[in-house]
Amino acid sequence: MSMGDVKVKAARVSIISNAALTTLKLVAGMTTGSVSVLSEAAHSANDLAASGIAYFSVRLADRPADAHHPYGHGKVESISGLLEALLIFAAAGYIIYEGLHRLITGTSEVEVGPGLLVMLFSTAVNLAVSRYLFTVSKATDSLALRADAEHLRTDVVTSVGVMFGLALVWVTGRYELDALAALAVAAVICRTAYGLLRDAVEPLLDARLPEADLKVVRGVLDNEPAVRAYHKLRSRKSGSYRHIDAHVLLDDHLTLVEAHDLAERLEDRIRELLPRAVVMLHAEPHDAEVAHQLEFHGSDGAQ
Numbered sequence: 001m002s003m004g005d006v007k008v009k010a011a012r013v014s015i016i017s018n019a020a021l022t023t024l025k026l027v028a029g030m031t032t033g034s035v036s037v038l039s040e041a042a043h044s045a046n047d048l049a050a051s052g053i054a055y056f057s058v059r060l061a062d063r064p065a066d067a068h069h070p071y072g073h074g075k076v077e078s079i080s081g082l083l084e085a086l087l088i089f090a091a092a093g094y095i096i097y098e099g100l101h102r103l104i105t106g107t108s109e110v111e112v113g114p115g116l117l118v119m120l121f122s123t124a125v126n127l128a129v130s131r132y133l134f135t136v137s138k139a140t141d142s143l144a145l146r147a148d149a150e151h152l153r154t155d156v157v158t159s160v161g162v163m164f165g166l167a168l169v170w171v172t173g174r175y176e177l178d179a180l181a182a183l184a185v186a187a188v189i190c191r192t193a194y195g196l197l198r199d200a201v202e203p204l205l206d207a208r209l210p211e212a213d214l215k216v217v218r219g220v221l222d223n224e225p226a227v228r229a230y231h232k233l234r235s236r237k238s239g240s241y242r243h244i245d246a247h248v249l250l251d252d253h254l255t256l257v258e259a260h261d262l263a264e265r266l267e268d269r270i271r272e273l274l275p276r277a278v279v280m281l282h283a284e285p286h287d288a289e290v291a292h293q294l295e296f297h298g299s300d301g302a303q
Contacts, residue, residue, distance in 0.1 A: 007062070007145060010136040011055035014148050017129045018048035021122050028118040037118065038098065040155075040162055043189065044122070046091035047151045050084040054148040061144065061239040074239020081147040081200030088151065088193035092186040099182035116166050123159040126152045141240040141276060143203070147196050154192040158185040202237075209235040209242055213274060217244055220269045226250060226262055228286045242277045244270065249286040259283040 022044040029038035057080035065072040133149035136142070165181020168174070208214065214235060221230050233246040248266065250259050260283065267279040 006136055007058040007140050007142050008055065010133055010145055011051060011058055011148065014051035014129060014133060014152070015048065015055055017125055018044055018051050018152075021125060022048050024118055025122065028114055032114050037162060037166075040119065040122070040159060040185070042094050042098075043091050043155055043158060043185070046087050047148075047155060050087050050151050051148050053080050053083050053087075054144040056080075057144045058142060061142075071238060071243070072241060074237075074241050075204060077142060077144040077239040078200050078203040080144040081196055082204070084144075084147045084151060085193045085197035085200055088154070088189055088196065092189040092193065095182050095186040095189070099179045099186065102179040102182075103176060116163055116170075119159045119163045119166070123156055123163070126155045126159065130156060143200065143239065147200070150192055150196055154189055157188050161185050161188065203239075206236040209237060209244070213242060216273050217246070217270055220266060220273070221246070221248065224262075224266060226254075227266070229290075232282075240276050242274055244274075244277055245280040245282070247282045247284050247289075249284050249289055252285040252287045254285075 022041060025037060025041035025044050029041045057076045061073050061076040061080075063073045130149045130152035133145050133152065137145035137149055161184050162181055165178050165184075168177045168181075214233070217233065217235070221227050227248050227250065229249040230246050231249070233244075235242065235244045237243070248263060250262065254262070263281040263283045267281055270279045271277050
């Protein structure tokens with residue numbers, strides 16, 4: 001099974017589980033009168049929309065580069081993550097509205113037992129599916145699947161919060177605690193949404209790769225005796241792919257073929273160490289390039 005097929009399968013599992021849990025929570029919330037359970041139904045409906053976005057994005061992101069998209073379609077996954085973050089914020093807004101409305105207008109009685117059972121079942125399902133999605137997202141370096149997994153992990157945390165609130169209602173008989181539990185759920189959701197939003201926006205702005213990845217690239221170049229210096233090291237992320245380019249300064253006496261072969265070998269080493277890396281090294285004659293930099297830019301430009 002290809003990497004793309006693995007990602008699509010994982011996204012499909014998320015859609016099925018979220019559809020089932022949304023229906024179950026909606027029925028439980030309407031029959032028990034619990035605003036916190038209804039807020040969880042809205043959260044799961046939000047998760048269902050997010051998993052649908054993830055499903056279509058991973059299918060599109062793995063399409064090969066074409067004439068109109070020469071760098072591929074990887075940024076679709078970042079757009080997916082951005083949309084999912086916005087959906088989480090929307091769900092939090094709905095939960096805050098419902099919780100405050102109940103507190104202001106007065107809370108109605110809540111039937112605790114069925115709500116607790118539904119939340120317990122939801123927690124178990126989402127915990128299993130989120131772990132599966134995190135495993136696949138790490139193996140495939142998929143931001144869309146990681147965002148979907150974050151969605152479900154947040155659902156686990158909020159479900160536990162709802163269960164705690166329902167348990168307090170059962171023990172104390174104070175139904176306003178159900179609405180307060182819903183507001184606490186919203187706070188957790190907002191924190192998760194912020195993290196996803198930040199991680200989705202950076203690749204869209206072509207932020208450089210993490211320092212750990214760049215350390216690998218520098219290690220390859222620094223450990224090659226034939227590379228006298230290098231500069232203009234640039235990097236960015238697009239979906240599951242890392243794009244890296246740099247200028248490597250070699251001995252002036254090397255032939256064009258020798259310089260080309262050395263650059264190819266260096267590119268291959270980087271690709272071996274960094275999965276799904278697209279590497280382009282531009283070979284330059286060291287002495288001639290240093291002379292050019294000193295004459296026109298006032299420094300040798302080397303690293």
